[in-house]
Amino acid sequence: xxxxxxxxxxxxxxxxxxxxxxxxxxxxxxxxxxxxxxxxxxxxxxxxxxxxxxxxxxxxxxxxxxxxxxxxxxxxxxxxxxxxxxxxxxxxxxxxxxxxxxxxxxxxxxxxxxxxxxxxxxxxxxxxxxxxxxxxxxxxxxxxxxxxxxxxxxxxxxxxxxxxxxxxxxxxxxxxxxxxxxxxxxxxxxxxxxxxxxxxxxxxxxxxxxxxxxxxxxxxxxxxxxxxxxx
Amino acid sequence: xxxxxxxxxxxxxxxxxxxxxxxxxxxxxxxxxxxxxxxxxxxxxxxxxxxxxxxxxxxxxxxxxxxxxxxxxxxxxxxxxxxxxxxxxxxxxxxxxxxxxxxxxxxxxxxxxxxxxxxxxxxxxxxxxxxxxxxxxxxxxxxxxxxxxxxxxxxxxxxxxxxxxxxxxxxxxxxxxxxxxxxxxxxxxxxxxxxxxxxxxxxxxxxxxxxxxxxxxxxxxxxxxxxxxxxxxxxxxxxxxxxxxxxxxxx
Numbered sequence: 001x002x003x004x005x006x007x008x009x010x011x012x013x014x015x016x017x018x019x020x021x022x023x024x025x026x027x028x029x030x031x032x033x034x035x036x037x038x039x040x041x042x043x044x045x046x047x048x049x050x051x052x053x054x055x056x057x058x059x060x061x062x063x064x065x066x067x068x069x070x071x072x073x074x075x076x077x078x079x080x081x082x083x084x085x086x087x088x089x090x091x092x093x094x095x096x097x098x099x100x101x102x103x104x105x106x107x108x109x110x111x112x113x114x115x116x117x118x119x120x121x122x123x124x125x126x127x128x129x130x131x132x133x134x135x136x137x138x139x140x141x142x143x144x145x146x147x148x149x150x151x152x153x154x155x156x157x158x159x160x161x162x163x164x165x166x167x168x169x170x171x172x173x174x175x176x177x178x179x180x181x182x183x184x185x186x187x188x189x190x191x192x193x194x195x196x197x198x199x200x201x202x203x204x205x206x207x208x209x210x211x212x213x214x215x216x217x218x219x220x221x222x223x224x225x226x227x228x229x230x231x
Numbered sequence: 232x233x234x235x236x237x238x239x240x241x242x243x244x245x246x247x248x249x250x251x252x253x254x255x256x257x258x259x260x261x262x263x264x265x266x267x268x269x270x271x272x273x274x275x276x277x278x279x280x281x282x283x284x285x286x287x288x289x290x291x292x293x294x295x296x297x298x299x300x301x302x303x304x305x306x307x308x309x310x311x312x313x314x315x316x317x318x319x320x321x322x323x324x325x326x327x328x329x330x331x332x333x334x335x336x337x338x339x340x341x342x343x344x345x346x347x348x349x350x351x352x353x354x355x356x357x358x359x360x361x362x363x364x365x366x367x368x369x370x371x372x373x374x375x376x377x378x379x380x381x382x383x384x385x386x387x388x389x390x391x392x393x394x395x396x397x398x399x400x401x402x403x404x405x406x407x408x409x410x411x412x413x414x415x416x417x418x419x420x421x422x423x424x425x426x427x428x429x430x431x432x433x434x435x436x437x438x439x440x441x442x443x444x445x446x447x448x449x450x451x452x453x454x455x456x457x458x459x460x461x462x463x464x465x466x467x468x469x470x471x472x473x474x475x476x477x478x479x480x481x482x
Contacts, residue, residue, distance in 0.1 A: 002247045006236040017258065021265055037370035067369060068475030072285040075292055075477075159366065160306040160421075160447050160482040161299045167307055172364055172372055210254030214247065215239055 005215045007130070007207040009095065015088040016208060022084060023186065025077045026149075030183055031063050032070025040180060052180070078153060085146050100130040102140050107133035142189050145182050152179040280475030293479035300481065302419050306446035309362045309374045314429050317365055317373040319436045323470060324403030326456055332404040335441065338461040342391050349441040349457075353424055356380040356388060361421060361446075366482060368449040368471075377444045378427030383418040386462070393462040394418055400467030401443055404458025410443075411467030411478060412452065421446035424457070449480045 008016075035058055042050040058064050092098040103111075110133030116122035118134075126132050131139065151165070155175040159166040169175040197205055207213040242250070275282035281289075326332060334346045362376040386393040399417040402409035416422065422445040426433050433439035438455025445453060451471045461467065472478035 001241045002244055003239045003241055004247060004250070005239040009236070017261070021269075033370065037367070068471075069281065071368075071477065072281045072289065072475065076285055076288040079288075158296070158299065158482060159364075161296070161301070161304045163304065163307050172366065176370060206251055206254075209258050210251050212250070217241075 001217065002214045003217055004212040006211060007213045008211050009091075009097065010211060011091045011095075012088070012097065013208060013211060015084055015091070018080070018084050019088075022077055022080050025073060026081055027183060027186065028061075028063075029070040029073035029077065031058075031061065032066035033074060034180060035063050035065075035070075036067040040177065052184075075157075078150075081146070082150050085143075085150065089143065089147075101136060101143075103133065103136040107136050109133075111137055138189065138192070142186070145185050145189070149179065149182045149186075152176075152182065155179075279473045289477045289479070292477070293481070296479055296481045297413065297415070300415055300447070302415065306363050306421055306482070309364065311362050311376045311430075313374045314362050314376040315373055316429060317375055317437070318371070320367060320450065321408070321455060324405055324408030324454075324456055324458075325436075326404065332440075332456055332458040334404075335457055336459045337389065338459070338463075339389070339391055339393050339396070340462075340464065345389070349426070353380045353385060353426065353441070356384045359423060360427075361423070363421065363444075363446045365444070365450055365453065368451050368476065368480065376429050377423055377425045378430075379423040379425035379441075379444070381420060382422045382424055382443065382445075383420070385424055386418065396462040396464055398463050398465065398467050400459075400461045400463055401454050401457055402459040403454070403456050406459075408454060408470050409459075409468050410452045410454045411469040411472065412445075412448070413479070413481075414462075416445065416447045416481060419445065419447045447482055449482065451476065452480055 031053075034052075038052060040052040041048045042052075092101065110127060113122065114126060114132050114134035117124075117126055152169060152175050154162055155166040155169045156172060156179060159172045159175075166172055166175055169178060203213050272282055272284055275284055277283070278286035332349065335349055335352055337345045337347065337352075357380065358378065359381055360376060360378045362374060364372045364374050366372045382399075383394070386399075394414055394417075397414050399412045399414055400409060401412070412422075422443070425438075425442050425444040426440060428434065428437055433442060438453075438457075441457050442455040443453055443457060466478070469478055471480075
């Protein structure tokens with residue numbers, strides 16, 4: 001018989017799935033805004049390796065000449081993004097779920113184990129737990145990135161009224177660069193996250209939808225037959 | 232603290248499938264509802280070029296922005312040595328080459344229209360110089376040294392309590408370009424009627440003889456070639472707000 005065990009509480013699932021379309025709208029509208037002034041590149045010794053973004057990218061995603069549209073959507077959905085983030089963080093704290101998510105002292109060493117394990121360079125199984133150490137870093141990190149997106153966003157939205165914040169973040173243009181860098185960070189997170197979810201399989205994915213996962217039955221033969229373990 | 236999660240339960244494979252199907256159906260319905268909401272939003276009638284619910288959010292954000300606003304919140308100032316010439320961007324309402332507006336017309340309800348030569352209307356008022364970052368709505372910015380008089384001082388010099396009206400409209404003489412300001416932003420100490428830039432007379436392409444410069448709004452509100460000023464009780468027309476942008480555009 002399958003055994004079902006609760007994994008992801010409903011508030012976490014609601015927040016997670018609401019965040020998917022909302023962040024997508026924020027990224028899309030953000031790109032509409034960025035298009036209007038798109039100076040960022042990655043250069044090594046003066047050679048441009050990556051230009052954010054090449055013309056074909058804007059054309060393919062229809063991102064040209066939409067500054068007013070982008071601002072209208074961005075400043076509407078930013079509320080949903082921020083409120084959802086507060087709801088998620090508040091629930092983590094209230095429920096104690098944060099303990100499964102935030103890295104611990106052991107996580108540094110274990111995260112390296114996870115990386116080697118995923119690259120198939122190390123065979124021994126990962127320590128049990130809801131999230132492995134690499135997941136703890138990634139998920140805690142992406143929550144902090146979300147908070148960073150809100151804070152850098154406020155700094156470039158109100159650089160006069162919140163001048164202290166803008167100055168603290170290195171000035172108007174640097175805060176804008178940070179805000180953009182976080183978008184690239186979200187893109188990288190999503191790419192790795194999707195690959196890992198695909199690799200982890202159905203049981204793991206279903207848990208984020210239905211809330212439960214199927215767990216192996218207890219080892220009845222050994223435990224039931226032997227004497228009760230001393231306490 | 233919430234209750235502890237229920238302990239694992241034994242179920243038949245059919246039961247597990249049924250629970251799983253039900254959960255996916257609920258989330259699929261939620262997804263469809265979200266998609267429906269998105270289609271609804273995208274298809275709303277435009278209010279000044281954007282769907283009206285988004286215009287309403289701009290208005291809501293304006294109320295939040297006005298709450299946050301204070302005349303004591305100042306944009307940072309920079310060393311004058313950092314100042315450069317900004318790119319010439321806005322050309323709307325630019326007068327024929329070399330012919331700046333000869334007069335600025337000032338309107339206020341209950342008062343006869345007054346006209347001033349641009350130089351006369353700021354003569355005798357306290358001179359202010361500030362080196363601030365001009366922020367174009369596209370995201371580009373430039374540190375510039377501006378010289379002129381505070382708009383608040385000009386309004387007070389009229390002697391007609393002009394600042395009691397909640398809005399100020401400014402326009403070019405030909406009426407091609409106009410901006411609307413809320414009066415608190417117009418009276419902010421870093422809102423200037425400006426006739427000098429980077430230590431010289433304000434060049435004509437940058438709005439000479441007289442332009443508005445304000446550190447509490449994007450560049451689109453920093454109108455060049457000011458030809459009309461009206462203190463008013465209704466929300467003034469605004470060139471870019473009628474083309475999809477936020478009317479408030481406050482920094």
